[in-house]
Amino acid sequence: MITFDSVSKRYPNGHEALVNLSFQLARGEMAFLTGHSGAGKSTLLKLVMQIEHPSRGQVFVDGQNLSRMRIGQIPYLRRKIGVVFQDHQLLFDRSVFDNVALPLVIEGMEPKEIKRRVQAALDKVGLLSKERLNPISLSGGEQQRVGIARAVVNKPPLLLADEPTGNLDPMLSRDIMHLFEQFNQVGVSVLIATHDLALISRLRHRMLTLGQGRLLQDGFVGEVGV
Ligand SMILES: Nc1ncnc2c1ncn2[C@@H]1O[C@H](COP(=O)(O)OP(=O)(O)OP(=O)(O)O)[C@@H](O)[C@H]1O
Incomplete structure (x- = not known):
């Protein structure tokens, strides 16, 4: 991917x-x-999203060489990638529903289909009962779930997250990682940047470790001594 x-x-x-x-x-x-x-x-994630471009070498996403991509194709690439940020970047003058609907509205999808997709995404993150609320009234963990619902609402094959649990306590962080695992179990490719070694040491996934821009380690969590 x-x-x-x-x-x-x-x-x-x-x-x-x-x-x-x-x-x-x-x-x-x-x-x-x-x-x-x-x-x-973050630089690595930005290269995947075509926010930054490599100075040397090539990046491929879903088989496409990004350096050969025309500017007009970038929106199509971004639709394949759901992105979750630490500060979730929600709009506090819109409801939970409207926040999650945003990528679909931008795509010009039919309102009926938008409703179906948004409710399915909110259901997956356990927030269907809160669709009419303003995100400001939700807890930090719930706000992060809204951010995740928005990232997956157009069913991207790839999910990127940059410090998605940075502001959350250990229990809520585990719940959020569990959600990512659930999306992965239905076939979504997932890459999560995180500082939280204590959290990921409990999960058996591959870990890529960068140090000063170089790949220092690449292996399963138990194998690389975390
Ligand atoms: N737009 C930019 N211009 C110049 N230097 C930058 C820019 N963005 C990042 N850097 C530098 O590149 C290096 C890598 O930054 P990056 O944000 O990718 O690291 P990171 O591993 O995500 O760090 P953190 O965990 O603190 O977010 C840092 O030294 C940073 O200061």
Whole structure:
């Protein structure tokens, strides 16, 4: 689903955020991306989303070489990728329903189909009863679930998350990771950047560790000594 082939990323200020990075995330695989602050985790995710571009090497998503992609194709790429952020970036002047519906409204989907999809996504994250509320009245964990529902509402084959449990306590964090596992179990490829080694040490998934933009380790959590 994702292939990095000898990818380096140098920002305009000269900082090399990723150095000769190669790895693959198979279709239907779930992996964690970890490493110290500034190791390059967010940069890697931005390259997948085409927010940033590699200075050297090639990135493939779902078989497509991103460096050969025309600008007009970028929206189609982004539709394949659900993204969850730490601060969930919800709109507090809209209901939970409207927040989750947003990607479908932008796509121009029929209102009836939007309703069906949004309710299915809210049901999956356990928030169907709160669809009419304003997200400001929800707890931090619930707000993060709204963010996840919005990320999966158009059924993307790939889900990326950048520190999705950063503001949550350990129990809520486990629930959120469990939700990602459930999406993975139905075939969604999942890549989650996180600092939270204590949390991921309990889950048996592949872990890619970055250090100063290089891939330091790649293996299953138990094998790499976490
Ligand atoms: N737009 C930019 N311009 C210049 N340097 C940048 C830019 N974005 C990130 N960097 C630098 O690139 C390096 C990697 O940053 P990145 O955000 O990818 O790391 P990270 O592993 O996600 O860190 P954190 O866990 O703190 O979010 C850092 O040294 C950062 O300061």
